[in-house]
Amino acid sequence: MKLPLMQNGMGLKRSLTYVRRYKVLIVLTLLLAAVNVASALYVPLLIGDTIDLMLGEGKVVLDDVVPLLVRAVIVAVIGGVALWFMSIINNRITFHVVRDIRRDAFAKIQRLPISYLDSHPVGDVVSRVITDVDQFSDGLLMGFTQLFIGILTIAATLVFMFLLNPLIAAVVVVLTPLSLFVANFIAKKSYRFFREQTVIRGEQTDYISEMVENVKTVKAFSAEKRVTDGFCEVNRRLEKSSLNAIFFSSLVNPTTRFVNAVVYAAVAGFGALAVIAGSITVGALSVFLSYVNQYTKPFNEISGVLAELQNAMACAERIFEFLSEREETPDAPDAVILDSVNGAVGAEGVCFSYTPERKLIENFNLDVKAGQKIAIVGPTGCGKTTFINLLMRFYDVNLGRITVDGHDIRSVTRKSLRSQYGMVLQETWLKAGTVRENLKMGRPEATDEEMIAAAKRTHCHGFISRLDHGYDTEITENGGELSAGQKQLLCIARAMISDPPMLILDEATSSIDTRTEIRVQNAMKDLMEGRTSFVVAHRLSTIMEMDRILVMRDGNIVEQGTHAELIAKGGFYYELFQSQFAE
Numbered sequence: 001m002k003l004p005l006m007q008n009g010m011g012l013k014r015s016l017t018y019v020r021r022y023k024v025l026i027v028l029t030l031l032l033a034a035v036n037v038a039s040a041l042y043v044p045l046l047i048g049d050t051i052d053l054m055l056g057e058g059k060v061v062l063d064d065v066v067p068l069l070v071r072a073v074i075v076a077v078i079g080g081v082a083l084w085f086m087s088i089i090n091n092r093i094t095f096h097v098v099r100d101i102r103r104d105a106f107a108k109i110q111r112l113p114i115s116y117l118d119s120h121p122v123g124d125v126v127s128r129v130i131t132d133v134d135q136f137s138d139g140l141l142m143g144f145t146q147l148f149i150g151i152l153t154i155a156a157t158l159v160f161m162f163l164l165n166p167l168i169a170a171v172v173v174v175l176t177p178l179s180l181f182v183a184n185f186i187a188k189k190s191y192r193f194f195r196e197q198t199v200i201r202g203e204q205t206d207y208i209s210e211m212v213e214n215v216k217t218v219k220a221f222s223a224e225k226r227v228t229d230g231f232c233e234v235n236r237r238l239e240k241s242s243l244n245a246i247f248f249s250s251l252v253n254p255t256t257r258f259v260n261a262v263v264y265a266a267v268a269g270f271g272a273l274a275v276i277a278g279s280i281t282v283g284a285l286s287v288f289l290s291y292v293n294q295y296t297k298p299f300n301e302i303s304g305v306l307a308e309l310q311n312a313m314a315c316a317e318r319i320f321e322f323l324s325e326r327e328e329t330p331d332a333p334d335a336v337i338l339d340s341v342n343g344a345v346g347a348e349g350v351c352f353s354y355t356p357e358r359k360l361i362e363n364f365n366l367d368v369k370a371g372q373k374i375a376i377v378g379p380t381g382c383g384k385t386t387f388i389n390l391l392m393r394f395y396d397v398n399l400g401r402i403t404v405d406g407h408d409i410r411s412v413t414r415k416s417l418r419s420q421y422g423m424v425l426q427e428t429w430l431k432a433g434t435v436r437e438n439l440k441m442g443r444p445e446a447t448d449e450e451m452i453a454a455a456k457r458t459h460c461h462g463f464i465s466r467l468d469h470g471y472d473t474e475i476t477e478n479g480g481e482l483s484a485g486q487k488q489l490l491c492i493a494r495a496m497i498s499d500p501p502m503l504i505l506d507e508a509t510s511s512i513d514t515r516t517e518i519r520v521q522n523a524m525k526d527l528m529e530g531r532t533s534f535v536v537a538h539r540l541s542t543i544m545e546m547d548r549i550l551v552m553r554d555g556n557i558v559e560q561g562t563h564a565e566l567i568a569k570g571g572f573y574y575e576l577f578q579s580q581f582a583e
Helices: 011-053 060-112 114-119 123-162 166-175 177-213 215-220 222-249 254-277 282-304 306-323 384-391 416-417 435-439 448-457 461-465 483-500 514-528 563-570 572-580
Strands: 344-351 361-368 373-377 397-406 421-424 500-506 531-536 548-553 556-561
Touching: 011 060, 011 123, 011 282, 011 306, 060 123, 060 306, 123 166, 123 177, 123 254, 123 282, 123 306, 123 421, 166 254, 166 282, 177 215, 177 222, 177 254, 177 306, 177 397, 215 222, 222 254, 254 282, 344 384, 344 563, 361 384, 361 556, 373 384, 384 500, 421 483, 435 448, 435 572, 448 461, 448 483, 448 514, 548 563, 548 572, 556 563, 563 572
Parallel strands: 373 531, 373 548, 421 500, 500 531
Antiparallel strands: 344 361, 344 397, 548 556
């Protein structure tokens, strides 16, 4: 029969791998637990001897009673101090384990393939790393405290009880396991609901995160009621699951207490008969009853915190399930470190799809000379951004190969490959911190002069200077009071400061007004000079001076050439151009 807190083997086993790192602290807490248990067992013996010295009229021997009581007080104080230090150490172990798990979980996020993060809700990942770890730590702390003291107490009291009276001790041993059977039966029922509760809680976190991030869109479409109704539906399911879990787990404590009360009554009855028969003294019986209480107490405590323990194990399963996810394919042992790249990029027979049943890019071929400026255009869903993902090795090709200066990018380290690109996406991202930290993210060693020069070239020095603390102004992860265009300008300046040999610009000026766009385009021309550049664009007016324009459709290059050549050809590009500039 499994103990209630062992219902989940994986969670418990993985938890122990983290706990083992603190063997010294565990040994120390075991020693303190032993001191606490020894004091708890010794005090009843002293009290029992004291009772035997006070039985009958005129038989109170104060000269012997007082030293026993003083000794009992001293032993109790020692036990209390040991328990206090044990609690401190247990807290230290618990929060060190939590720190390690969170650190490993965050590091795991950095090693996961982009495909995992694209296919799993962000809120659920956050819930596992934050909420589930918190719930796990609560159960782990209780587990340490109850486990160490409980096991020692059960073992020691059994020994003492058999030494005092084997017959009565046998009654205790036979009846007490009934509480474990009851607890185990109920735990099997409640664990399923605790597991369901953690899953729904992750779903709720993701829903809240999604709606808070997109609150403007919700309000713009007057969808507040629908959004609230959706949240209430998730909330109701969480309420139902939580109530079921708490209902079943709350049955454990009263049922085990009832069983233990029966044990206590049986021991009192057998003990009274033994006192009458003269086989034990009244003081010895009081000691025995005290030991019965101490023996059954760990079972009561375990059942009393069963809800927390079951919840903790359910959360642990989700945490370690996440930590066990397949990671991004590591760099080959002999992977080349790209350095001093010229910027020649090629694609040979590239095939790729996100899912096997839906083909996207097929037999894609490309030859880009170093320093060329390449524009990629085409209708939505044709594979433009997917090709960028392949260039950066966010995804690996299914067939064929992509090369940089003749090196298959799968044979080079990801870090060295990505360090050769400066990237500006349509969706801007700024981290919480100062403007200076955001601008220097790709190249922290850049000087302030280089930073300011890049800011001036991208026309963001003016509005940065008007901020409360200039370049030292703190901004939030969504840019705070900055406009969408200002955030995009900062991202362009960040790419400039990185000074890479190759550039990827995915609709980099989509949020900038026309006047500023013209200025930024001039700055971008300077930035792209001598660098291999890939520009994804929908506004064809921004790519008319590119060295080559790739026109994509259904994952293939259907046309390529300069703007003038493609217009003269009168093909698909011409149709796209005419749709934007028909007048």
